Each structure stands twice: as C-alpha cells, then as structure tokens.
Amino acid sequence: MELITQLIFLIVLVAGIAFFTYNIRKVIRNIKLGRKVDRSNNSGERWAKMGRIAIGQSKMVKKPVSGILHIIVYVGFIIINIEVLEIIIDGIFGTHRILSFLGGFYNFLIGSFEILAFLVFVGVIIFWIRRNVTNIYRFIGNDLKGWPKNDANYILYFEMVLMILFLLMNATDYQLQLNNAIGYVKEAGIAGSFPVSQYLLPLFEGISTASLIIVERTAWWLHVIGILIFLNYLYYSKHLHILLAFPNVFLSKLSPKGEFDNLQSVTNEVKLMMDPDANPYETPVEDGETDVPEKFGASDVMDLNQVQLLNSYTCTECGRCTAECPANLTGKKLSPRKIMMDTRDRLEEVGEIINKKGKFEDDGKQLLDDYILREELWACTTCNACVEACPVGIDPLSIILDMRRYLVMEQSAAPNELAISMTNIENNGAPWPYNQMDRLNWAKEN
C-alpha cells in the first residue's frame, strides 16, 4: 500500500513536470521564430537591473497598494515552495515531515509559512476585490473583457484554494499529533508550529482520528496536485511572468528610453545611395543569403525580434502601461497591454500551425490588421510612458514602431498629413513647406 502511493506520487510528479516542460519547449521554440537580437552586452549591469527590478520588485511599489500586496504574494510563493520540497521528499520516500529533525528551526519555518500563507490568502482576496468590485481603470478596459478577466480570476481562485489546503493540511496534522496518531506523532514532541492553523482546530472537535487522517491526506494530495496543475496552467494563462519576468528584465533595453534602434538594413541602403562610387547595376555578391530583400519593419510576429516575443509571453496583463498611455487615457483605441496580448495570441496561433503541420504555412492572417489595427498604431505619441510603467521591462513601444516601419516603408501607408510632412522633410529639411534657405531668417526678425 505504502509503495503504491509512493509510485502514484512519483507518476503524478513526473507527469506534471514533463507536461510543463513540453509546453515550455513550445514557448522557447515560438520565441525563436523571432529575429535574433544581441543583448549579450553589459551583463553586470543586466544582472544588477534584474536584481533591482525583478527580484527586488522596485517598480512594483510605484503603486504602493498593489505593489506591497504583490510582494507578499511573491515572497509567500517563493518561501512556501520550500515546503513543497519536503512534500516531494515525503511523497517519494513515504516519510512524514522528513525535515522535522531540524527541530526549532523547522518549527520556525512552518510557522512562517503559515503566516505567509495567511497573508497571501488575504492579499489574493484584496486582489480579487480590486479586479471585480472596484472601478480601477486598468481592470475595466475593453482589452480585458472575456477570457483575460476569467483567466485572472482563475489564478486568484487557484491561489486561494492552495493556501486553504496548506493551512487545512497543517491544522489536521497538528490535531493528529495532539491525538497521538500513529505516523504523525514524533518522539521529539510537536513537529512544526501552527500560529495560524491552530485556530482551525475547533473545526475538528468530535471527529475521529481515522476521519482526520482522511482529511489530512486529502489536503496533502490536493495541495501537491494543485501545485502541479497550477504549474501547468501557467502556459495557458497570462501567468508565465512568475518565471519569465527574470530573463525578460535581464534582456531588456539598457540604452536611454528615447533611443530607438537604427535599422542596419536601412543603413546599408543609405550608404549605397550616398556612395558616389557605387554602381547601382552591379550584381549583388552571392553570399549564400537568400536574395529576397529583408523586409522593413513588422507585419507579423516572425518579423519581431526574440526579446519582443519574450515580452509578449512575460506580460501578465496588469495594465499599468495602458493606465499611463496618453492615447488610451483620451479614449483612443490604443492600449499597450493589448499590443502585447495580441502579439502573444498571434504567436500562439502561429505556434499551433507549426504543431499541426510541422512548419509555418501562411494562414492568410497576420499580426497587423487581424490583431493590431492601424488606428491603434497611429495613436501612439512614442512618449515611453508604457515602457516606464512596466514592472518587468516590457517594451510595447518597440513593437508599435516596428509595425509603423512596415506600414511606412513597405506599404507607404502613413496617414496623409504625416506623409506630407515627411515629403517636406525630404524636400525642404523641415516638416513644413518652408525653404531651407529661410532657416536663419529668425535672426533678422525682431
């Protein structure tokens, strides 16, 4: 009997981890569909930034209420997972509270897990109220209607249930130790301390030891299965940030926010144009590259770079970007959060095609128009408020810019007035139809 439960535990554990790994490999494969981008420079600065922003949550606390609640849930999540280590050892070897030999330190650990679990539970309830009851701008946007809203709530329910199970498991364990139940009671005395779950003990009055063991075992099993289900739910939800936030911050742009990348493909063209010795009729040197000229900008996810695609998987749809976006705040369609959600949705769609057919085949859809509308792209003021607001270093602006580049350079589809001002720049060196020769006239005017 013992051995069978150990075996079942092992199978559940391996299956849970294996399926998660399988999905994560799909995520990695999808991200690699993007263009390569070199972010290997300044690794010291990158580690420091990751320490500050991802591990240290420095940007989360810019909004103190949600920031502090998030830190509680984040710390709780990490610390309580130490308990999972014990659960795994106990499950595999058929032991019970194997780490209790640590004595006073063990009691301290379990006690702090309990307090954190309680705080996480309260935090998650407040999160749920903020999302579903109060009128917080970033939680009532159109881009959250339907699945994204449900998804967010499912995650909160998951966390509530996991915390309840954890506390229930501890409470029954404590009661069983008090009852001197075989397998629970330790020679050294009570294992663990139960500052929170002790208050649940009155619930078990009059319940037999046998029934209590059933409750304890059920809570234990559901807790560990729940964790595995939650782990696997990450891929299907917006919640991958708990893993991806770290590499995402590490790989985020270090240069000033105002600096936008210069397209190398354009630099080459411009050099060729300005070179008096260049022969435009010269046959290009065969260098083994495809002779299809590189596409300027992005109309689909494969045109974006790998960091932008990682950004889309990292986004947890908190909406701090959208709540700062001048276009969104004045009623325009643009929402930087939606840019990230659309990018991920389209990338998943492309990934599904690859899953089914082995490679990507044109499905007649693309990120532009089918997901992100031109009206959204043209509403951006490139003010960087969204980039500044993101607590995990996501850059929605870079995607907007790449898509504008496609519209302008591949399709000549800039809004008319903008196209006129660009023609003016080209002809007169200013966005208006003034003569460049009049550029110093101001000095003579009074």
Place this chain on the structure above:
Amino acid sequence: MAEALKVPTMAEYMAEGKKPEVLFWVGCMGSFDDRAKKVTKAFVKLLHEAKVDFAVLGTEESCTGDPAKRAGNEFLFQMQAATNIEVLNGYEIKKVVTACPHCFNTIKNEYPALGGNYEVMHHTTFLKSLLEEGRLTVQGGKFKGKRITFHDPCYLGRGNNIYEAPRDLLRKLEVELVEMRKCKQNALCCGAGGGQMFKDAEPGNKEVNIKRTEQAMEVKPEIIAAGCPFCSTMMTDGVKGKDQEGEIEIMDVAEMIANAHDL
C-alpha cells in the same frame, strides 16, 4: 530692440579659421515656428550674456529626422542623419546644444551609431552648467514667488532621465515650484510626439494636450514652464482650449531666465 541679434554661422567661423565653443542646433520649430523662434532668440541672448562662443549652422541645418523615424520612416531618418552628420563632421563639431529635446535625443543617442559623435546638451542642462561656472547669474526678478509648474518633455525626462536641470533653473528664479500629480517619470505627454504634431489625432474622447492642461490646472499655476517647442505649442493650445489664456502663461525655461534679466 532695434538692434538685430548677432548670430554667427559655422560658415563664417570657418571662413575666419575659427572654431566655436559650442554649436547651437536650432531645430525646425526653433527656426520656423513663431512661438518657438522667441525661445531661440531668448536663448541666443543668454548665450551672448554669458559670453559663450557659439555658432549656428543656419541654412546648412536640416531636420534631424526625429519625426520621420518615430513615424516609421527609418529610411528618411537615416538620409537626414547622414546629411547632417556629414555637415557636422565637416565642421569638426565637438559640442552641440539645442533647445529641442527631440533634436537633443536624436543627435545624442541615434547619431553615434551612424558616425556622428558629439557631446550633446539640452539647453536647460547647458544653462545650468553656465550658472555653475559662474558665467551666468540668475535672479528671481519678476518671477520671484510666482506659482509655476514644470511640464516634463517626454524625450528629456523619460527619454533621457533629465528631470532636475530645468527645475534647478526655476528654483534659481526663486519661483514657487509646484509639481503636477503626474510629473517626472510619470509625466503625461503633451500629445505631440511620435509624429502626432503633424497629423490629426485618432478618434477619442479628448485631446491629449487638453488632458495635460487639466492636470496642470489642478495645481493652479500662473505659468506652465516648458523645455520643448512641441510641448510649448501643445500646452499653449491646451490653455486656450480651456479658456485659461488670461490666467496661465506658457514659457520656456530659457525665456523665463532671459526675461528675468530683462534681455
């Protein structure tokens, strides 16, 4: 004020075999926009006052390409950049100062990879350094005690992390500096960046500059100080849109300093 402003050009300096201490990059707004031209002139007066040896490119200056780049026309941007860099490198320019955060950002951050390496300063930072070197003095004068709020330009603030230089200058003017609810890193855009200046806004329920003006009005300023010709224009329009033009003035920080000096 009948006397015309003395504005030397690089070509004149070159002809005399001289090199100025700094190139003043005027920018398109600063050259052509009526409101921004006043800021340009105010800044030139301050340069003279501080005895800064400067020159402008004049007719050899051309748009940096900022609006084109941010509208997606990388090609046009790089053409502009290549032409400007050729001119700047031809004159062996080392140091550039500009009153436009867009020009500042583009030349400082995006030109180096294309072969243009200069020390680039925004005029507020430059003026601050003149103060620190003792070449320019600033007193409160007519602005002393006035309630003033500073609107952070995106490409100076978030774009390049410069928040204090313009505020330090305002403090020197002994004004009562009040901050908007949304300021510094969290400042709201005026609505002009990314090429928006040159097109109509997408359908929405409000103009961005009106929204920003409302935020400024919350702190009841007598003057909204700015550091960007685009912001100045947008905020001026915003104040008109809210029928506040009699109550609230929009002034560039350089203009305020020149004004305090009665220049």
